Amino acid sequence: MIRVQAEPFDMGAELTRFTGSVSGAGAVVSFCGLVRDVASGDLDRMVIEHYPGMTEKALAGIADQARARWSLAGVFVLHRYGEMRPGELIMMVATASRHRADAFAAAEFLMDYLKSRAPFWKQEITADGGQWVAAKDEDEAALRRW
Amino acid sequence: MDLRYFAWLRERIGTGHEKVETEATTVAELIEELKRRDEAYAFAFSDLTAIRAAVDQDLVELDAPITGAREVAFFPPMTGG
Numbered sequence: 624m625i626r627v628q629a630e631p632f633d634m635g636a637e638l639t640r641f642t643g644s645v646s647g648a649g650a651v652v653s654f655c656g657l658v659r660d661v662a663s664g665d666l667d668r669m670v671i672e673h674y675p676g677m678t679e680k681a682l683a684g685i686a687d688q689a690r691a692r693w694s695l696a697g698v699f700v701l702h703r704y705g706e707m708r709p710g711e712l713i714m715m716v717a718t719a720s721r722h723r724a725d726a727f728a729a730a731e732f733l734m735d736y737l738k739s740r741a742p743f744w745k746q747e748i749t750a751d752g753g754q755w756v757a758a759k760d761e762d763e764a765a766l767r768r769w
Numbered sequence: 770m771d772l773r774y775f776a777w778l779r780e781r782i783g784t785g786h787e788k789v790e791t792e793a794t795t796v797a798e799l800i801e802e803l804k805r806r807d808e809a810y811a812f813a814f815s816d817l818t819a820i821r822a823a824v825d826q827d828l829v830e831l832d833a834p835i836t837g838a839r840e841v842a843f844f845p846p847m848t849g850g
Contacts, residue, residue, distance in 0.1 A: 656850050671849075672776055674842060677826035702849060714850060734850060740828065742842075743849030744776035755777045758846030 645697035674742035
């Protein structure tokens with residue numbers, strides 16, 4: 624299941640709902656990403672732009688790849704767009720499987736692919752104005768291990 | 770054909786959406802055509818290593834065909850997660 628929304632979300636409630644929705648699972652792995660402050664410590668907010676339509680299509684494609692590679696009882700990806708403050712949740716993924724190895728591997732795979740293959744762009748806003756976050760070479764390199 | 774621009778590419782070009790008539794057959798040819806328009810496009814597309822493209826909402830390489838496409842999008846490398 625894929626969800627793209629501007630509103631904040633409750634990680635605990637989402638995880639409880641996801642865990643209750645999968646059958647035959649013995650393991651659930653989850654990850655969440657938070658708005659991190661900038662090095663200078665004066666981040667006012669983060670603004671995430673996305674490409675409506677392609678975003679859902681890309682995330683569904685990445686989830687399908689994970690389901691094809693591992694034996695999964697369920698996959699959940701939630702990603703926000705719009706404005707958020709330091710410390711707020713940006714996104715989460717959760718995977719469920721019969722045994723934990725599949726759920727752990729699939730969650731890492733989802734995160735590696737989502738970072739550089741789903742159409743989201745982060746902008747950090749400080750007193751000096753807006754700065755687009757640059758993609759890191761290591762994010763692209765992380766895809767090669769899969 | 771609908772063109773979409775995102776993030777700093779959108780800012781440099783000054784719009785997120787426009788319609789164009791083009792004879793270009795690949796993404797790269799379309800970029801060359803756009804760069805010839807004016808300085809804003811030439812600047813936006815000056816470093817092709819920083820440009821990603823999608824044809825009908827699928828990520829593609831810059832040599833991908835665009836014949837028959839409804840929508841082509843340009844944007845910088847993605848930074849989700």
